[in-house]
Amino acid sequence: MSLSFDGRVVLVTGAGGGLGREYALAFAARGASVVVNDLGADTKGGGKSSAAADKVVEEIRAKGGKAVANYDSVEDGEKLIQSALDAFGRIDIVVNNAGILRDRSFVRTSDLDWDLIHRVHLRGSFLVSRAAWNHMKNQNFGRIIMTASAAGIYGNFGQANYSAAKLGMLGLANTLAIEGRKYNIHCNTIAPIAGSRLTETVMPPDLVASLKPEYVAPLVLWLCHEQCQENGGLFEVGAGWIGKLRWERSQGRILRQKSKPMTPEGVRDQWKEICDFTNATKPTTIQESLASFVTVLSQVESGEVGANPAAAATSVASDAGINPTMAVGQKLPTSSFSYSHTQCILYALGVGMSTKDPDHLRFLYEGHPDFSCLPTFGVIPSQSSIMDGGLSSVPGLNIDFTRVLHGEQYLELYKPLPTSGELISEATVADVLDKGSGAVILLDVNTYSGKELLCYNQFSVFVVGAGGFGVKRNSDKAKPPLPPPNRAPDAVVIDSTTRDQAALYRLSGDWNPLHIDPSFAAMGGFKKPILHGLCSFGFAGRHVLKQFADNDPSRFKAIKVRFAKPVTPGQSLQTEMWKEGNRIHIQCKVKETGEVVLTGAYVDLHGTSEGSPEKLPQGGGLQSELVFAEIGRRIKDLGSELVKKVNAVFGWEITKDGKKAAQWTIDLKNGSGSLHKGPYTGKADVTITISDEDFMEVVKGNLMPQKVTHRRSFKLFHPFWKKYKKRKSLLMSFPDNMKSFLYSVIKAKAPSHL
Numbered sequence: 001m002s003l004s005f006d007g008r009v010v011l012v013t014g015a016g017g018g019l020g021r022e023y024a025l026a027f028a029a030r031g032a033s034v035v036v037n038d039l040g041a042d043t044k045g046g047g048k049s050s051a052a053a054d055k056v057v058e059e060i061r062a063k064g065g066k067a068v069a070n071y072d073s074v075e076d077g078e079k080l081i082q083s084a085l086d087a088f089g090r091i092d093i094v095v096n097n098a099g100i101l102r103d104r105s106f107v108r109t110s111d112l113d114w115d116l117i118h119r120v121h122l123r124g125s126f127l128v129s130r131a132a133w134n135h136m137k138n139q140n141f142g143r144i145i146m147t148a149s150a151a152g153i154y155g156n157f158g159q160a161n162y163s164a165a166k167l168g169m170l171g172l173a174n175t176l177a178i179e180g181r182k183y184n185i186h187c188n189t190i191a192p193i194a195g196s197r198l199t200e201t202v203m204p205p206d207l208v209a210s211l212k213p214e215y216v217a218p219l220v221l222w223l224c225h226e227q228c229q230e231n232g233g234l235f236e237v238g239a240g241w242i243g244k245l246r247w248e249r250s251q252g253r254i255l256r257q258k259s260k261p262m263t264p265e266g267v268r269d270q271w272k273e274i275c276d277f278t279n280a281t282k283p284t285t286i287q288e289s290l291a292s293f294v295t296v297l298s299q300v301e302s303g304e305v306g307a308n309p310a311a312a313a314t315s316v317a318s319d320a321g322i323n324p325t326m327a328v329g330q331k332l333p334t335s336s337f338s339y340s341h342t343q344c345i346l347y348a349l350g351v352g353m354s355t356k357d358p359d360h361l362r363f364l365y366e367g368h369p370d371f372s373c374l375p376t377f378g379v380i381p382s383q384s385s386i387m388d389g390g391l392s393s394v395p396g397l398n399i400d401f402t403r404v405l406h407g408e409q410y411l412e413l414y415k416p417l418p419t420s421g422e423l424i425s426e427a428t429v430a431d432v433l434d435k436g437s438g439a440v441i442l443l444d445v446n447t448y449s450g451k452e453l454l455c456y457n458q459f460s461v462f463v464v465g466a467g468g469f470g471v472k473r474n475s476d477k478a479k480p481p482l483p484p485p486n487r488a489p490d491a492v493v494i495d496s497t498t499r500d501q502a503a504l505y506r507l508s509g510d511w512n513p514l515h516i517d518p519s520f521a522a523m524g525g526f527k528k529p530i531l532h533g534l535c536s537f538g539f540a541g542r543h544v545l546k547q548f549a550d551n552d553p554s555r556f557k558a559i560k561v562r563f564a565k566p567v568t569p570g571q572s573l574q575t576e577m578w579k580e581g582n583r584i585h586i587q588c589k590v591k592e593t594g595e596v597v598l599t600g601a602y603v604d605l606h607g608t609s610e611g612s613p614e615k616l617p618q619g620g621g622l623q624s625e626l627v628f629a630e631i632g633r634r635i636k637d638l639g640s641e642l643v644k645k646v647n648a649v650f651g652w653e654i655t656k657d658g659k660k661a662a663q664w665t666i667d668l669k670n671g672s673g674s675l676h677k678g679p680y681t682g683k684a685d686v687t688i689t690i691s692d693e694d695f696m697e698v699v700k701g702n703l704m705p706q707k708v709t710h711r712r713s714f715k716l717f718h719p720f721w722k723k724y725k726k727r728k729s730l731l732m733s734f735p736d737n738m739k740s741f742l743y744s745v746i747k748a749k750a751p752s753h754l
């Protein structure tokens with residue numbers, strides 16, 4: 001099918017001769033209505049005549065085409081567009097082509113030489129394009145051509161003014177391409193070469209004759225056609241050849257370390273490497289370009305570019321690429337993560353939980369009888385294996401770490417997460433995929449408490465520009481995102497993030513300055529610091545937990561999300577949920593903009609009948625459980641001190657309805673102290689049997705410890721037992737060290753709401 005311009009209205013500036021004339025004729029021949037603009041000036045911008053434009057209009061009309069003339073200077077941009085509207089009622093296409101030359105060596109360039117060139121080329125293109133913009137925007141179609149020049153791209157002796165203006169037009173086009181994209185306004189730039197009155201003084205006559213303008217026009221027509229989706233491109237065109245240009249950037253070198261300043265000598269010494277284009281990257285957006293700087297800053301900050309500059313060099317600027325055969329199956333260094341209830345609460349606050357909602361208290365208050373860790377906290381221990389820069393140690397993954405993005409996340413829990421612990425994470429490269437525009441690294445991370453597997457994470461890490469190593473695009477190891485059902489959601493929860501949401505969330509361990517520092521964010525192309533993707537993930541996860549699982553973490557089995565767009569702290573998140581059996585599909589949007597930020601997401605729940613995968617084998621439902629958990633935390637903090645002071649092992653048997661329900665041992669004699677749950681192999685200095693209720697009465701301060709001995713449930717086994725027959729005085733008769741300890745734990749630990 002030939003390309004038709006029926007119904008389109010085209011303005012070609014400077015169309016009285018040379019290239020412009022050729023475009024005007026070609027557009028008209030394919031059905032367009034053309035405004036032939038030309039001031040009729042001489043090549044230096046002097047004089048004025050209507051003859052040039054009139055002649056071309058006549059030519060078009062003679063062939064049955066539609067055209068009108070306009071004799072204004074492009075400096076009167078509005079008037080040119082008005083001509084199009086007056087004659088044809090609309091404007092679809094603008095070809096900024098008018099031009100003059102005032103060549104001089106740089107030092108002889110006068111103010112007028114400089115200003116005239118800029119006024120016609122750069123300012124003229126700006127004014128004409130701006131006058132057309134809203135018309136194009138309103139009709140959701142527009143095509144704009146900027147005419148640059150090889151003189152601007154490469155420089156040319158005697159054309160300082162012209163080169164500057166011509167490359168200025170490329171900068172203008174780059175931004176118009178971005179601003180116009182969503183209105184279907186495309187802006188492209190050409191650097192033509194053709195014989196014309198502008199070139200006849202600099203080119204031999206036979207070359208002027210053979211480089212015909214008609215060898216340039218077809219590119220301009222294609223770029224202006226509605227079928228053409230090219231936007232923001234730069235093309236060299238002439239003699240029947242067309243080529244596209246783009247930027248290339250060397251891998252470069254990081255010359256700064258956290259503890260070592262950057263010096264000019266360092267730059268000198270690495271100059272060759274800085275300028276080496278082996279494995280150069282080709283950034284195409286400012287985000288891509290600046291993301292690398294942000295990553296460098298955080299790499300330097302985290303010490304990843306560390307003590308060993310050679311290691312840094314291989315991680316940042318490797319000259320090998322991706323070698324899947326080498327990389328797949330490789331293990332990253334094991335990472336450990338130690339946490340207490342503080343981290344669980346901090347995380348819950350980080351993902352937007354609040355005491356405003358009474359339901360949230362179980363995740364915010366360590367004294368709550370059902371105090372729990374949010375299931376999505378499961379990403380926190382595992383991310384440290386990646387944050388620590390472990391990926392850079394994997395052979396076969398020589399990637400540019402400045403170009404890594406977090407694409408997707410999958411988390412599966414095998415039991416509810418404890419509210420404190422020492423966890424170990426082991427990460428393995430599960431697969432490496434070639435997506436063309438980049439590589440996807442699938443990283444499987446298993447997190448253990450001791451030998452017990454607690455949870456599994458799969459990170460999908462996208463490395464921009466690292467594709468093309470030529471293996472599979474998909475992997476059966478990937479946990480794919482799933483689209484939601486095609487119907488209205490079953491539930492929608494809208495929740496606001498606070499201005500400080502990212503500032504709070506980062507305290508859970510993702511310290512990337514992109515989320516807190518406005519200047520870092522600006523360098524990444526963001527107006528403000530953005531929220532962590534995993535923070536939105538936490539919001540979505542807890543929305544499902546509340547809506548469909550009654551806030552019971554034991555019902556939360558797995559979650560998958562794909563990060564589609566960033567969220568700004570302070571925006572509201574709208575989680576849409578669809579229930580399909582035990583799978584809840586989710587889609588998360590920013591309420592204010594409607595932009596979808598989490599896609600293909602879902603949460604898998606355990607069915608209610610399945611119950612908790614881990615009902616505590618003993619002690620479940622006992623109130624004293626909570627107190628012992630706190631005793632355990634205190635021992636962790638103060639253990640060594642207590643061992644010195646107390647030097648005893650206490651056994652506790654907690655009864656419920658007259659039956660033994662739990663057994664605890666507080667060891668304040670050995671090592672730095674410890675708390676054991678369940679049967680204890682060592683020897684206790686004293687063993688106390690007490691009912692759960694009485695225990696709590698003491699804790700709440702309703703029952704003096706001395707009085708507890710009157711209670712029926714109370715029994716005490718103690719070496720002094722035989723000596724002190726009177727039960728009443730037994731507790732008082734404890735050696736001082738034990739007594740004060742018991743008092744302090746019992747007294748200090750009363751959660752106020754109990």
Ligand code: NAI
Nearest residue numbers: 014018019039040041073074097098099149193194196198
């Ligand atoms: P040309 O001189 O034949 O065409 C330029 C036209 O613009 C002239 O008809 C002139 O009267 C008109 N014009 C000048 N000032 C104007 C103003 N203020 N308002 C309206 N019209 C005005 O030259 P040619 O070669 O066809 O150039 C077309 C464009 O291509 C120019 O922008 C030029 O800089 C550019 N270019 C041409 C190259 C070539 O090899 N011919 C090389 C690189 C760029």
